[in-house]
Amino acid sequence: MKIYADNAATTKMSKTAIDAMMPYIEELYGNPSSLYSFGQRAKEAVERAREDVARCIGAEPREIIFTSGGSEADNQALLSAAAIGKRKGKTHIISDAIEHHAVLHTLKKLEKEGFVVTLLPVSESGIVNVRDVEKAIRDDTCLVTVMTANNEIGTLQPIREIGALCREKGVLFHTDAVQAVGHIPVDVVKDNIDMLSASAHKFHGPKGTGFLYAKKGVALSNLIEGGAQERGRRAGTENVAGIVAMSAALSESVENMGETAKRLSVLRDKLIKGLSEISHSALNGDARMRLPSNVNFCFEGIEGESLLLLLDDMGIAASSGSACTSGSLDPSHVLLAIGRVHDVAHGSLRLTIGDDATEEEIDYIIAAVKEVVKKLRGFSPVWRDLESGKTKHIL
Numbered sequence: 001m002k003i004y005a006d007n008a009a010t011t012k013m014s015k016t017a018i019d020a021m022m023p024y025i026e027e028l029y030g031n032p033s034s035l036y037s038f039g040q041r042a043k044e045a046v047e048r049a050r051e052d053v054a055r056c057i058g059a060e061p062r063e064i065i066f067t068s069g070g071s072e073a074d075n076q077a078l079l080s081a082a083a084i085g086k087r088k089g090k091t092h093i094i095s096d097a098i099e100h101h102a103v104l105h106t107l108k109k110l111e112k113e114g115f116v117v118t119l120l121p122v123s124e125s126g127i128v129n130v131r132d133v134e135k136a137i138r139d140d141t142c143l144v145t146v147m148t149a150n151n152e153i154g155t156l157q158p159i160r161e162i163g164a165l166c167r168e169k170g171v172l173f174h175t176d177a178v179q180a181v182g183h184i185p186v187d188v189v190k191d192n193i194d195m196l197s198a199s200a201h202k203f204h205g206p207k208g209t210g211f212l213y214a215k216k217g218v219a220l221s222n223l224i225e226g227g228a229q230e231r232g233r234r235a236g237t238e239n240v241a242g243i244v245a246m247s248a249a250l251s252e253s254v255e256n257m258g259e260t261a262k263r264l265s266v267l268r269d270k271l272i273k274g275l276s277e278i279s280h281s282a283l284n285g286d287a288r289m290r291l292p293s294n295v296n297f298c299f300e301g302i303e304g305e306s307l308l309l310l311l312d313d314m315g316i317a318a319s320s321g322s323a324c325t326s327g328s329l330d331p332s333h334v335l336l337a338i339g340r341v342h343d344v345a346h347g348s349l350r351l352t353i354g355d356d357a358t359e360e361e362i363d364y365i366i367a368a369v370k371e372v373v374k375k376l377r378g379f380s381p382v383w384r385d386l387e388s389g390k391t392k393h394i395l
Ligand SMILES: *Cc1c(COP(=O)(O)O)cnc(C)c1O
Pocket: 008, 009, 068, 069, 070, 071, 072, 074, 100, 102, 147, 149, 150, 151, 176, 178, 179, 199, 200, 201, 202, 208, 209, 210
């Protein structure tokens, strides 16, 4: 069996998205800035896509800027909010410890430029406390940025409440909704969002395409200078085929969202139940407030990397930590933030199931993980010490 269970890293493009993009590669390849009709047809396609994308998140078309993906949208949102703040003498930013590196590294850069950043802790189950946000807001706070859903442990943050709080205090609120858009309901009006980042390849669109929503009146700064595309907010010839495919993928995902989320949640809970039977293991993140596709576990006495390789041999593509952190020896900042000690954090496994996952596949994954964990523990000197009582079990 071949099972792709790493949908938080990227997703397979949908047939709908591929079909939608092909005409803009093969025939309608004109430049949207060109005045002849051949170019104008490309421009019309981009504007239709903008309307569709806007509708999917409750925004207005003019509030959508197309970008090269989630990272660019995060960078532009944070740098724009910082520039707005600086003009008013406000240089304090609030975020949290489990954000994606596209946010955390941009915050580091802003710190070097003199901004003061408060990184809030999260609870043991990986959730930001709204009261903590409230207490952290100061007179000079210019931005609160908290993700909608976490890419590693799948936890859902109380963004509607945080957004409402920010509105009340007159502070801009940005959310990295890359893992949420197309998977769970997101509405920029109801959720009180001023800026939002999303990425096509996380909802069955193509890689290298995404968008930034910025509420009317929020002045965006450019990351890229050049032509007047995207109303002067993002220079560069539009990725027409990518934008069209993204809107098709998003419209389809949103249309099927309720049904998909319901079905995946059942499979997710079955997977969680099955893996919980492994001794000295623990679920990472919150059992209820989590994405329908996300399962993340720590197993004591295991190396995450070895676990991945053996699962790969059995046809299962999974992840340990996040794609961005694997390859480095540091354990995931997210797992450390929810209180996992280094050794335990190293033994993590993230399974993010696809929209077409079946019960049979879940059974196969449970059996495979049980087998592989048992095998690796059999070789592990760390596990031997734990079992003999020489060292103490943590989980
Ligand atoms: C994938 C991801 C990003 C980065 O998006 P790209 O389109 O790959 O640049 C940012 N934030 C989160 C939460 C993500 O999961």
